[in-house]
Amino acid sequence: MIKVTILGVSSAKPTIGRHQSSQVVNVNEQYFLVDAGENAQRQMAQAGISPLKIRKVFISHLHGDHIFGLFPLLSTMNLLGRRTALEVYGPKNLGPMLDWYRTNFEVQTDFEVAFHEVDTTKYQKIFENRTMEVWSLPLRHQLPCTGYIFREKQKEKNVDKLAIEKYSLSIKDVLKAKQGEDILLPSGEVLKNESITFIKELPRSYAYVSDTSRSMMVARRISNVSVVYHEATYTQEFQKIARKRGHSSALDAAQVAQRAGAERLYIGHFSSRYKDLTPLLEEAREFFPNCQLAKELETFTV
Protein backbone atom coordinates (compact mmCIF):
# COMPACT_ATOMS: atom_id res chain seq x y z
CA MET A 1 0.00 0.00 0.00
CA ILE A 2 1.29 3.46 -0.90
CA LYS A 3 0.28 6.46 1.17
CA VAL A 4 1.31 10.04 0.51
CA THR A 5 1.34 12.76 3.16
CA ILE A 6 1.54 16.25 1.74
CA LEU A 7 3.77 18.67 3.70
CA GLY A 8 3.88 21.61 1.30
CA VAL A 9 1.97 22.74 -1.79
CA SER A 10 3.44 26.18 -2.42
CA SER A 11 5.78 27.20 -5.21
CA ALA A 12 8.94 29.18 -4.41
CA LYS A 13 7.32 31.99 -2.43
CA PRO A 14 5.50 30.46 0.54
CA THR A 15 2.33 32.00 1.90
CA ILE A 16 1.06 32.08 5.46
CA GLY A 17 -1.06 29.02 4.78
CA ARG A 18 1.14 27.14 2.33
CA HIS A 19 4.62 25.66 2.63
CA GLN A 20 7.15 24.93 -0.08
CA SER A 21 7.30 21.51 -1.78
CA SER A 22 7.67 18.46 0.41
CA GLN A 23 5.87 15.18 0.91
CA VAL A 24 6.31 11.84 2.61
CA VAL A 25 5.72 8.72 0.53
CA ASN A 26 5.05 5.60 2.57
CA VAL A 27 5.40 2.37 0.61
CA ASN A 28 4.41 -0.57 2.80
CA GLU A 29 5.67 1.24 5.91
CA GLN A 30 8.94 2.31 4.30
CA TYR A 31 9.03 6.11 4.61
CA PHE A 32 10.60 8.38 2.00
CA LEU A 33 10.83 12.16 2.01
CA VAL A 34 10.40 13.71 -1.42
CA ASP A 35 11.75 17.26 -1.60
CA ALA A 36 12.23 19.28 1.55
CA GLY A 37 11.09 22.89 1.45
CA GLU A 38 11.62 25.12 4.47
CA ASN A 39 9.87 23.89 7.63
CA ALA A 40 9.43 20.33 6.31
CA GLN A 41 10.47 19.01 9.72
CA ARG A 42 7.74 20.85 11.61
CA GLN A 43 5.18 19.82 9.02
CA MET A 44 6.28 16.22 9.52
CA ALA A 45 5.87 16.64 13.26
CA GLN A 46 2.39 18.09 12.69
CA ALA A 47 1.55 15.09 10.55
CA GLY A 48 2.78 12.77 13.30
CA ILE A 49 5.70 11.37 11.31
CA SER A 50 8.98 11.09 13.21
CA PRO A 51 12.09 12.16 11.26
CA LEU A 52 13.69 8.95 12.48
CA LYS A 53 11.28 6.96 10.31
CA ILE A 54 12.63 8.45 7.09
CA ARG A 55 14.82 5.94 5.26
CA LYS A 56 15.67 7.93 2.17
CA VAL A 57 15.29 11.43 0.84
CA PHE A 58 14.66 12.12 -2.85
CA ILE A 59 15.37 15.66 -4.07
CA SER A 60 14.04 16.73 -7.47
CA HIS A 61 16.32 19.72 -8.10
CA LEU A 62 18.46 22.27 -6.34
CA HIS A 63 16.22 25.29 -6.09
CA GLY A 64 16.09 26.43 -2.50
CA ASP A 65 12.35 25.96 -2.18
CA HIS A 66 12.89 22.20 -2.60
CA ILE A 67 15.84 21.78 -0.23
CA PHE A 68 15.98 24.56 2.38
CA GLY A 69 14.29 22.24 4.84
CA LEU A 70 16.80 19.42 4.39
CA PHE A 71 19.65 20.86 6.45
CA PRO A 72 17.56 21.72 9.53
CA LEU A 73 16.02 18.28 9.29
CA LEU A 74 19.46 16.66 9.40
CA SER A 75 20.24 18.70 12.52
CA THR A 76 17.07 17.58 14.20
CA MET A 77 17.68 13.94 13.27
CA ASN A 78 21.05 14.30 14.97
CA LEU A 79 19.54 15.88 18.07
CA LEU A 80 17.03 13.03 18.18
CA GLY A 81 19.94 10.60 18.35
CA ARG A 82 19.64 9.06 14.91
CA ARG A 83 22.26 6.38 14.21
CA THR A 84 20.77 4.80 11.07
CA ALA A 85 22.34 6.04 7.84
CA LEU A 86 20.21 8.37 5.76
CA GLU A 87 20.39 7.94 2.02
CA VAL A 88 19.91 11.07 0.00
CA TYR A 89 19.18 10.91 -3.74
CA GLY A 90 19.39 13.98 -5.94
CA PRO A 91 21.18 15.85 -8.72
CA LYS A 92 24.96 15.94 -8.79
CA ASN A 93 25.60 19.16 -6.88
CA LEU A 94 23.61 18.05 -3.88
CA GLY A 95 26.66 16.03 -2.81
CA PRO A 96 28.94 19.05 -2.28
CA MET A 97 26.02 20.88 -0.64
CA LEU A 98 25.68 18.13 1.94
CA ASP A 99 29.43 18.21 2.56
CA TRP A 100 29.31 21.97 2.96
CA TYR A 101 26.49 21.66 5.43
CA ARG A 102 28.40 19.19 7.53
CA THR A 103 31.53 21.33 7.55
CA ASN A 104 29.73 24.54 8.43
CA PHE A 105 26.84 23.76 10.72
CA GLU A 106 27.67 20.72 12.75
CA VAL A 107 30.92 19.31 13.96
CA GLN A 108 29.75 15.87 12.91
CA THR A 109 26.43 14.13 12.50
CA ASP A 110 26.39 10.87 14.40
CA PHE A 111 24.81 9.08 11.46
CA GLU A 112 26.04 8.61 7.94
CA VAL A 113 24.54 10.71 5.20
CA ALA A 114 25.09 8.68 2.05
CA PHE A 115 24.64 10.60 -1.16
CA HIS A 116 23.45 8.92 -4.37
CA GLU A 117 23.74 11.03 -7.49
CA VAL A 118 20.71 10.82 -9.75
CA ASP A 119 21.27 11.38 -13.46
CA THR A 120 18.46 13.83 -14.21
CA THR A 121 18.64 13.03 -17.93
CA LYS A 122 17.81 9.35 -17.54
CA TYR A 123 14.58 7.50 -16.93
CA GLN A 124 15.86 4.53 -14.96
CA LYS A 125 15.53 2.45 -11.85
CA ILE A 126 17.60 4.04 -9.09
CA PHE A 127 16.61 1.84 -6.19
CA GLU A 128 14.87 -1.44 -5.58
CA ASN A 129 14.33 -3.90 -2.81
CA ARG A 130 12.15 -6.96 -2.37
CA THR A 131 8.87 -5.06 -2.39
CA MET A 132 9.37 -1.91 -4.42
CA GLU A 133 11.30 0.20 -6.91
CA VAL A 134 12.04 3.89 -7.38
CA TRP A 135 12.61 5.36 -10.83
CA SER A 136 14.02 8.72 -11.89
CA LEU A 137 11.90 10.72 -14.31
CA PRO A 138 13.60 13.51 -16.30
CA LEU A 139 11.61 16.75 -16.16
CA ARG A 140 11.79 20.01 -18.12
CA HIS A 141 12.72 22.81 -15.75
CA GLN A 142 15.15 25.75 -15.54
CA LEU A 143 17.89 23.50 -14.24
CA PRO A 144 18.51 19.74 -14.00
CA CYS A 145 15.40 18.27 -12.45
CA THR A 146 13.95 14.83 -11.96
CA GLY A 147 10.65 13.46 -10.77
CA TYR A 148 10.38 10.12 -9.01
CA ILE A 149 8.16 7.11 -9.56
CA PHE A 150 7.46 4.71 -6.70
CA ARG A 151 6.28 1.28 -7.81
CA GLU A 152 5.24 -1.62 -5.65
CA LYS A 153 6.39 -4.98 -6.93
CA GLN A 154 3.87 -7.70 -7.59
CA LYS A 155 3.42 -9.61 -4.39
CA GLU A 156 3.63 -13.41 -4.48
CA LYS A 157 0.58 -15.13 -5.86
CA ASN A 158 -1.90 -16.64 -3.46
CA VAL A 159 -2.61 -20.35 -3.82
CA ASP A 160 -6.22 -21.45 -3.70
CA LYS A 161 -6.84 -23.31 -0.42
CA LEU A 162 -9.35 -25.66 -2.00
CA ALA A 163 -6.77 -26.68 -4.62
CA ILE A 164 -4.21 -27.38 -1.89
CA GLU A 165 -6.66 -29.76 -0.21
CA LYS A 166 -8.01 -31.31 -3.35
CA TYR A 167 -4.57 -32.21 -4.75
CA SER A 168 -2.84 -32.63 -1.34
CA LEU A 169 -0.15 -30.15 -2.40
CA SER A 170 3.09 -30.23 -0.40
CA ILE A 171 4.60 -27.05 1.07
CA LYS A 172 7.22 -27.23 -1.65
CA ASP A 173 4.49 -27.32 -4.31
CA VAL A 174 2.73 -24.35 -2.72
CA LEU A 175 5.95 -22.28 -2.70
CA LYS A 176 6.52 -23.17 -6.35
CA ALA A 177 2.98 -22.19 -7.22
CA LYS A 178 3.42 -18.83 -5.41
CA GLN A 179 6.39 -18.20 -7.72
CA GLY A 180 4.19 -18.86 -10.75
CA GLU A 181 5.31 -22.37 -11.58
CA ASP A 182 3.03 -25.17 -12.82
CA ILE A 183 2.81 -28.22 -10.55
CA LEU A 184 3.47 -31.80 -11.63
CA LEU A 185 1.32 -34.16 -9.56
CA PRO A 186 2.49 -37.71 -8.63
CA SER A 187 -0.24 -38.94 -11.01
CA GLY A 188 1.59 -37.24 -13.89
CA GLU A 189 -1.14 -34.61 -14.21
CA VAL A 190 0.13 -31.00 -14.64
CA LEU A 191 -1.73 -28.25 -12.79
CA LYS A 192 -1.48 -25.01 -14.74
CA ASN A 193 -0.42 -22.22 -12.40
CA GLU A 194 -3.35 -19.99 -13.35
CA SER A 195 -5.80 -22.73 -12.36
CA ILE A 196 -4.66 -22.88 -8.72
CA THR A 197 -3.43 -19.34 -7.94
CA PHE A 198 -4.89 -15.84 -7.80
CA ILE A 199 -3.62 -12.30 -7.30
CA LYS A 200 -5.07 -10.56 -4.29
CA GLU A 201 -3.75 -7.05 -4.86
CA LEU A 202 -2.32 -5.49 -7.96
CA PRO A 203 0.83 -3.46 -7.33
CA ARG A 204 0.26 0.27 -7.05
CA SER A 205 2.45 3.11 -8.27
CA TYR A 206 2.84 6.83 -7.69
CA ALA A 207 4.56 9.51 -9.75
CA TYR A 208 5.89 12.77 -8.28
CA VAL A 209 6.14 15.33 -11.09
CA SER A 210 7.52 18.70 -9.93
CA ASP A 211 8.88 21.12 -11.31
CA THR A 212 8.33 20.92 -15.03
CA SER A 213 6.71 22.45 -18.03
CA ARG A 214 4.24 20.14 -19.79
CA SER A 215 5.97 17.15 -21.29
CA MET A 216 4.32 14.37 -23.25
CA MET A 217 7.52 12.37 -22.80
CA VAL A 218 6.80 12.48 -19.08
CA ALA A 219 3.23 11.37 -19.79
CA ARG A 220 4.50 8.36 -21.77
CA ARG A 221 6.95 7.38 -19.07
CA ILE A 222 4.37 7.47 -16.33
CA SER A 223 1.77 5.63 -18.37
CA ASN A 224 -0.23 3.26 -16.21
CA VAL A 225 1.00 4.83 -12.99
CA SER A 226 -1.92 4.59 -10.56
CA VAL A 227 -1.79 8.09 -9.13
CA VAL A 228 0.05 11.20 -10.33
CA TYR A 229 1.08 14.29 -8.40
CA HIS A 230 1.78 17.00 -10.97
CA GLU A 231 2.77 20.58 -10.37
CA ALA A 232 0.22 23.20 -11.45
CA THR A 233 1.81 26.52 -10.60
CA TYR A 234 -0.61 28.62 -12.65
CA THR A 235 -3.92 28.70 -14.45
CA GLN A 236 -3.86 28.73 -18.23
CA GLU A 237 -4.14 32.49 -18.19
CA PHE A 238 -0.42 32.57 -17.24
CA GLN A 239 0.57 29.82 -19.70
CA LYS A 240 3.33 31.98 -21.19
CA ILE A 241 4.95 32.66 -17.82
CA ALA A 242 4.59 28.97 -17.00
CA ARG A 243 6.44 27.89 -20.15
CA LYS A 244 9.11 30.54 -19.69
CA ARG A 245 9.80 29.49 -16.12
CA GLY A 246 9.64 25.77 -16.74
CA HIS A 247 6.31 25.31 -14.97
CA SER A 248 2.88 23.92 -15.78
CA SER A 249 -0.67 25.16 -15.74
CA ALA A 250 -3.46 23.16 -14.16
CA LEU A 251 -4.58 22.24 -17.69
CA ASP A 252 -1.06 20.98 -18.51
CA ALA A 253 -1.16 18.75 -15.44
CA ALA A 254 -4.58 17.42 -16.45
CA GLN A 255 -3.43 16.69 -20.00
CA VAL A 256 -0.40 14.78 -18.79
CA ALA A 257 -2.49 12.74 -16.33
CA GLN A 258 -5.02 11.96 -19.02
CA ARG A 259 -2.39 10.95 -21.57
CA ALA A 260 -0.71 8.79 -18.93
CA GLY A 261 -3.98 7.04 -18.21
CA ALA A 262 -3.74 7.79 -14.49
CA GLU A 263 -6.63 6.89 -12.21
CA ARG A 264 -6.30 10.01 -10.15
CA LEU A 265 -4.39 13.30 -10.23
CA TYR A 266 -3.27 15.56 -7.39
CA ILE A 267 -2.09 19.06 -8.25
CA GLY A 268 0.25 21.23 -6.16
CA HIS A 269 3.14 23.73 -6.25
CA PHE A 270 0.72 26.63 -6.41
CA SER A 271 1.82 30.20 -7.08
CA SER A 272 1.33 32.57 -4.15
CA ARG A 273 -0.85 34.71 -6.43
CA TYR A 274 -3.75 32.30 -5.80
CA LYS A 275 -5.40 32.89 -2.46
CA ASP A 276 -8.28 30.70 -3.54
CA LEU A 277 -7.21 27.56 -5.38
CA THR A 278 -10.62 26.77 -6.89
CA PRO A 279 -9.76 28.15 -10.36
CA LEU A 280 -6.81 25.76 -10.58
CA LEU A 281 -8.92 22.79 -9.54
CA GLU A 282 -11.75 23.68 -11.90
CA GLU A 283 -9.36 24.13 -14.82
CA ALA A 284 -7.82 20.71 -14.27
CA ARG A 285 -11.13 18.95 -13.61
CA GLU A 286 -12.66 20.20 -16.81
CA PHE A 287 -10.12 18.11 -18.68
CA PHE A 288 -9.45 15.36 -16.12
CA PRO A 289 -12.34 15.00 -13.69
CA ASN A 290 -10.66 12.77 -11.10
CA CYS A 291 -8.43 15.55 -9.87
CA GLN A 292 -7.88 16.84 -6.33
CA LEU A 293 -5.95 19.71 -4.80
CA ALA A 294 -3.02 18.41 -2.76
CA LYS A 295 -3.69 19.62 0.78
CA GLU A 296 -1.09 20.13 3.46
CA LEU A 297 -1.11 17.64 6.33
CA GLU A 298 -3.56 15.40 4.49
CA THR A 299 -2.70 11.83 3.56
CA PHE A 300 -4.11 10.02 0.57
CA THR A 301 -3.89 6.34 -0.29
CA VAL A 302 -2.69 5.57 -3.78
Added chain:
Amino acid sequence: MIKVTILGVSSAKPTIGRHQSSQVVNVNEQYFLVDAGENAQRQMAQAGISPLKIRKVFISHLHGDHIFGLFPLLSTMNLLGRRTALEVYGPKNLGPMLDWYRTNFEVQTDFEVAFHEVDTTKYQKIFENRTMEVWSLPLRHQLPCTGYIFREKQKEKNVDKLAIEKYSLSIKDVLKAKQGEDILLPSGEVLKNESITFIKELPRSYAYVSDTSRSMMVARRISNVSVVYHEATYTQEFQKIARKRGHSSALDAAQVAQRAGAERLYIGHFSSRYKDLTPLLEEAREFFPNCQLAKELETFTV
Protein backbone atom coordinates in the same frame (compact mmCIF):
# COMPACT_ATOMS: atom_id res chain seq x y z
CA MET B 1 10.25 53.72 20.90
CA ILE B 2 11.59 50.17 20.74
CA LYS B 3 9.25 47.28 20.02
CA VAL B 4 10.24 43.64 19.86
CA THR B 5 8.26 40.97 17.99
CA ILE B 6 9.19 37.45 18.97
CA LEU B 7 9.30 34.96 16.08
CA GLY B 8 10.85 31.96 17.80
CA VAL B 9 11.53 30.86 21.38
CA SER B 10 12.83 27.32 20.92
CA SER B 11 16.37 26.09 21.34
CA ALA B 12 17.97 23.94 18.63
CA LYS B 13 15.27 21.29 18.38
CA PRO B 14 12.00 23.00 17.46
CA THR B 15 8.68 21.69 18.70
CA ILE B 16 5.30 21.77 17.01
CA GLY B 17 4.43 24.93 18.88
CA ARG B 18 7.82 26.64 19.08
CA HIS B 19 10.22 27.90 16.43
CA GLN B 20 13.97 28.40 16.64
CA SER B 21 15.44 31.77 17.68
CA SER B 22 14.40 34.84 15.77
CA GLN B 23 12.94 38.23 16.56
CA VAL B 24 12.29 41.58 14.94
CA VAL B 25 13.48 44.68 16.79
CA ASN B 26 11.78 47.88 15.69
CA VAL B 27 13.58 51.04 16.80
CA ASN B 28 11.53 54.08 15.82
CA GLU B 29 10.19 52.28 12.73
CA GLN B 30 13.60 50.97 11.69
CA TYR B 31 13.22 47.17 11.48
CA PHE B 32 16.01 44.75 12.33
CA LEU B 33 15.95 40.98 12.27
CA VAL B 34 17.90 39.36 15.10
CA ASP B 35 18.79 35.75 14.38
CA ALA B 36 16.85 33.76 11.81
CA GLY B 37 15.88 30.22 12.76
CA GLU B 38 14.03 28.06 10.27
CA ASN B 39 10.68 29.46 9.16
CA ALA B 40 11.48 33.00 10.33
CA GLN B 41 9.97 34.34 7.11
CA ARG B 42 6.58 32.72 7.67
CA GLN B 43 6.58 33.84 11.28
CA MET B 44 7.25 37.39 10.07
CA ALA B 45 4.35 37.07 7.66
CA GLN B 46 2.14 35.81 10.50
CA ALA B 47 3.18 38.82 12.55
CA GLY B 48 2.33 41.12 9.65
CA ILE B 49 5.89 42.29 9.05
CA SER B 50 6.96 42.42 5.40
CA PRO B 51 10.49 41.12 4.71
CA LEU B 52 11.00 44.25 2.64
CA LYS B 53 10.86 46.33 5.83
CA ILE B 54 13.97 44.68 7.26
CA ARG B 55 16.97 47.00 7.02
CA LYS B 56 19.59 44.91 8.72
CA VAL B 57 20.02 41.41 10.03
CA PHE B 58 22.06 40.67 13.15
CA ILE B 59 23.21 37.06 13.64
CA SER B 60 24.52 35.99 17.05
CA HIS B 61 26.42 32.86 16.00
CA LEU B 62 26.60 30.22 13.33
CA HIS B 63 24.63 27.35 14.75
CA GLY B 64 21.99 26.31 12.25
CA ASP B 65 19.09 27.01 14.61
CA HIS B 66 20.01 30.72 14.44
CA ILE B 67 20.53 31.01 10.68
CA PHE B 68 18.67 28.29 8.76
CA GLY B 69 15.89 30.79 8.09
CA LEU B 70 18.19 33.42 6.61
CA PHE B 71 18.74 31.85 3.20
CA PRO B 72 15.07 31.19 2.42
CA LEU B 73 14.32 34.73 3.58
CA LEU B 74 16.83 36.14 1.09
CA SER B 75 15.11 34.12 -1.66
CA THR B 76 11.73 35.47 -0.73
CA MET B 77 13.04 39.05 -0.57
CA ASN B 78 14.28 38.51 -4.10
CA LEU B 79 10.95 37.11 -5.27
CA LEU B 80 9.23 40.11 -3.70
CA GLY B 81 11.38 42.36 -5.90
CA ARG B 82 13.63 43.83 -3.24
CA ARG B 83 16.13 46.34 -4.57
CA THR B 84 17.35 47.92 -1.34
CA ALA B 85 20.62 46.52 -0.04
CA LEU B 86 20.37 44.28 3.00
CA GLU B 87 23.09 44.60 5.57
CA VAL B 88 23.96 41.47 7.45
CA TYR B 89 26.01 41.57 10.66
CA GLY B 90 27.50 38.47 12.18
CA PRO B 91 30.59 36.39 13.00
CA LYS B 92 33.37 36.08 10.45
CA ASN B 93 32.32 32.87 8.70
CA LEU B 94 28.88 34.18 7.87
CA GLY B 95 30.47 36.04 4.94
CA PRO B 96 31.55 32.89 3.07
CA MET B 97 28.22 31.28 3.94
CA LEU B 98 26.37 34.11 2.23
CA ASP B 99 28.64 33.82 -0.80
CA TRP B 100 28.05 30.09 -0.91
CA TYR B 101 24.34 30.64 -0.77
CA ARG B 102 24.42 33.04 -3.67
CA THR B 103 26.52 30.70 -5.80
CA ASN B 104 24.43 27.63 -5.12
CA PHE B 105 20.81 28.64 -4.78
CA GLU B 106 20.18 31.67 -6.93
CA VAL B 107 21.78 32.90 -10.08
CA GLN B 108 21.89 36.37 -8.58
CA THR B 109 19.87 38.30 -6.04
CA ASP B 110 18.73 41.61 -7.47
CA PHE B 111 19.73 43.41 -4.29
CA GLU B 112 23.07 43.72 -2.61
CA VAL B 113 23.75 41.65 0.48
CA ALA B 114 26.43 43.59 2.34
CA PHE B 115 28.20 41.61 5.02
CA HIS B 116 29.65 43.29 8.12
CA GLU B 117 31.88 41.10 10.23
CA VAL B 118 31.27 41.44 13.95
CA ASP B 119 34.19 40.75 16.27
CA THR B 120 32.54 38.45 18.80
CA THR B 121 35.29 39.15 21.36
CA LYS B 122 34.63 42.89 21.56
CA TYR B 123 31.99 44.93 23.30
CA GLN B 124 31.73 47.86 20.91
CA LYS B 125 29.47 50.06 18.85
CA ILE B 126 28.97 48.39 15.47
CA PHE B 127 26.39 50.72 13.99
CA GLU B 128 24.90 54.12 14.67
CA ASN B 129 22.75 56.67 12.98
CA ARG B 130 21.04 59.88 14.10
CA THR B 131 18.58 58.18 16.41
CA MET B 132 20.15 54.94 17.60
CA GLU B 133 23.13 52.67 18.12
CA VAL B 134 23.78 48.94 18.05
CA TRP B 135 26.49 47.34 20.19
CA SER B 136 28.03 43.89 20.06
CA LEU B 137 28.04 41.96 23.33
CA PRO B 138 30.48 39.02 23.66
CA LEU B 139 28.75 35.91 25.00
CA ARG B 140 30.03 32.60 26.36
CA HIS B 141 28.92 29.80 24.10
CA GLN B 142 30.33 26.74 22.35
CA LEU B 143 31.55 28.84 19.45
CA PRO B 144 32.07 32.57 18.76
CA CYS B 145 28.84 34.25 19.76
CA THR B 146 27.66 37.79 20.31
CA GLY B 147 24.53 39.38 21.69
CA TYR B 148 23.34 42.77 20.51
CA ILE B 149 22.28 45.90 22.36
CA PHE B 150 19.95 48.40 20.72
CA ARG B 151 20.07 51.87 22.26
CA GLU B 152 18.00 54.88 21.35
CA LYS B 153 19.91 58.16 21.41
CA GLN B 154 18.69 61.00 23.58
CA LYS B 155 16.25 63.04 21.54
CA GLU B 156 16.63 66.83 21.41
CA LYS B 157 15.40 68.66 24.46
CA ASN B 158 12.02 70.33 24.37
CA VAL B 159 11.88 74.06 25.04
CA ASP B 160 9.18 75.30 27.40
CA LYS B 161 6.56 77.21 25.38
CA LEU B 162 5.89 79.65 28.21
CA ALA B 163 9.60 80.54 28.34
CA ILE B 164 9.64 81.16 24.58
CA GLU B 165 6.79 83.65 24.98
CA LYS B 166 8.01 85.24 28.20
CA TYR B 167 11.51 85.99 26.84
CA SER B 168 10.46 86.37 23.17
CA LEU B 169 13.06 83.80 22.16
CA SER B 170 14.07 83.75 18.47
CA ILE B 171 14.06 80.53 16.42
CA LYS B 172 17.84 80.57 16.62
CA ASP B 173 17.67 80.74 20.43
CA VAL B 174 15.18 77.86 20.52
CA LEU B 175 17.43 75.67 18.36
CA LYS B 176 20.39 76.50 20.62
CA ALA B 177 18.35 75.64 23.71
CA LYS B 178 17.32 72.30 22.14
CA GLN B 179 21.03 71.51 21.82
CA GLY B 180 21.51 72.23 25.52
CA GLU B 181 23.04 75.69 25.31
CA ASP B 182 22.30 78.56 27.71
CA ILE B 183 20.70 81.66 26.15
CA LEU B 184 22.05 85.19 26.43
CA LEU B 185 19.15 87.65 26.36
CA PRO B 186 19.48 91.16 24.80
CA SER B 187 19.17 92.43 28.40
CA GLY B 188 22.41 90.65 29.26
CA GLU B 189 20.55 88.15 31.40
CA VAL B 190 21.64 84.52 30.92
CA LEU B 191 18.91 81.84 30.88
CA LYS B 192 20.30 78.58 32.20
CA ASN B 193 19.40 75.78 29.80
CA GLU B 194 17.81 73.63 32.53
CA SER B 195 15.44 76.48 33.42
CA ILE B 196 13.80 76.61 29.99
CA THR B 197 14.05 73.02 28.66
CA PHE B 198 12.77 69.61 29.59
CA ILE B 199 13.22 66.04 28.43
CA LYS B 200 10.05 64.41 27.27
CA GLU B 201 11.25 60.85 26.83
CA LEU B 202 14.34 59.15 28.13
CA PRO B 203 16.07 56.95 25.56
CA ARG B 204 15.26 53.25 25.85
CA SER B 205 17.50 50.29 25.28
CA TYR B 206 17.17 46.55 24.68
CA ALA B 207 19.67 43.72 25.05
CA TYR B 208 19.42 40.43 23.15
CA VAL B 209 21.40 37.80 25.07
CA SER B 210 21.39 34.36 23.36
CA ASP B 211 23.17 31.83 23.46
CA THR B 212 25.36 31.98 26.55
CA SER B 213 26.17 30.47 29.87
CA ARG B 214 25.72 32.88 32.78
CA SER B 215 28.19 35.74 32.62
CA MET B 216 28.51 38.57 35.12
CA MET B 217 30.64 40.38 32.54
CA VAL B 218 27.54 40.40 30.33
CA ALA B 219 25.52 41.70 33.29
CA ARG B 220 27.97 44.59 33.75
CA ARG B 221 27.96 45.48 30.09
CA ILE B 222 24.18 45.61 29.89
CA SER B 223 23.84 47.55 33.13
CA ASN B 224 21.03 50.07 32.89
CA VAL B 225 19.60 48.53 29.75
CA SER B 226 15.85 49.01 29.99
CA VAL B 227 14.74 45.53 28.92
CA VAL B 228 16.71 42.31 28.62
CA TYR B 229 15.95 39.20 26.58
CA HIS B 230 18.06 36.39 28.01
CA GLU B 231 18.16 32.77 26.99
CA ALA B 232 16.90 30.29 29.60
CA THR B 233 17.26 26.89 27.97
CA TYR B 234 16.80 24.88 31.16
CA THR B 235 15.64 24.98 34.75
CA GLN B 236 18.31 24.85 37.45
CA GLU B 237 17.85 21.11 37.70
CA PHE B 238 19.87 20.84 34.46
CA GLN B 239 22.45 23.46 35.48
CA LYS B 240 25.33 21.11 34.71
CA ILE B 241 24.15 20.41 31.18
CA ALA B 242 23.53 24.13 30.75
CA ARG B 243 27.10 25.03 31.70
CA LYS B 244 28.55 22.23 29.61
CA ARG B 245 26.65 23.31 26.52
CA GLY B 246 27.17 27.03 26.99
CA HIS B 247 23.59 27.73 27.99
CA SER B 248 21.75 29.31 30.92
CA SER B 249 19.09 28.28 33.37
CA ALA B 250 16.11 30.48 34.11
CA LEU B 251 17.79 31.38 37.39
CA ASP B 252 20.96 32.40 35.54
CA ALA B 253 18.92 34.71 33.34
CA ALA B 254 17.22 36.23 36.39
CA GLN B 255 20.53 36.80 38.15
CA VAL B 256 22.00 38.55 35.13
CA ALA B 257 18.93 40.77 34.74
CA GLN B 258 19.00 41.63 38.42
CA ARG B 259 22.71 42.42 38.43
CA ALA B 260 22.24 44.54 35.30
CA GLY B 261 19.46 46.50 37.00
CA ALA B 262 17.05 45.83 34.16
CA GLU B 263 13.44 46.95 34.48
CA ARG B 264 12.07 43.87 32.81
CA LEU B 265 13.32 40.47 31.66
CA TYR B 266 12.04 38.20 28.88
CA ILE B 267 13.27 34.64 28.79
CA GLY B 268 13.39 32.38 25.71
CA HIS B 269 15.39 29.70 23.85
CA PHE B 270 13.58 26.95 25.70
CA SER B 271 14.62 23.31 25.50
CA SER B 272 12.10 21.04 23.77
CA ARG B 273 11.99 18.97 26.98
CA TYR B 274 9.59 21.57 28.47
CA LYS B 275 6.06 21.17 27.19
CA ASP B 276 4.85 23.50 29.92
CA LEU B 277 7.08 26.53 30.43
CA THR B 278 5.71 27.48 33.85
CA PRO B 279 8.64 25.96 35.81
CA LEU B 280 11.07 28.18 33.88
CA LEU B 281 9.00 31.28 34.51
CA GLU B 282 8.55 30.51 38.20
CA GLU B 283 12.24 29.85 38.68
CA ALA B 284 13.19 33.18 37.12
CA ARG B 285 10.45 35.15 38.88
CA GLU B 286 11.47 33.92 42.28
CA PHE B 287 14.71 35.82 41.84
CA PHE B 288 13.59 38.56 39.45
CA PRO B 289 9.85 39.17 39.68
CA ASN B 290 9.43 41.36 36.60
CA CYS B 291 10.02 38.48 34.23
CA GLN B 292 7.92 37.23 31.32
CA LEU B 293 8.08 34.30 28.95
CA ALA B 294 8.86 35.46 25.43
CA LYS B 295 5.86 34.38 23.34
CA GLU B 296 5.87 33.77 19.62
CA LEU B 297 4.03 36.33 17.50
CA GLU B 298 3.66 38.68 20.47
CA THR B 299 5.12 42.15 20.46
CA PHE B 300 6.28 43.99 23.56
CA THR B 301 7.24 47.61 23.93
CA VAL B 302 10.56 48.24 25.63
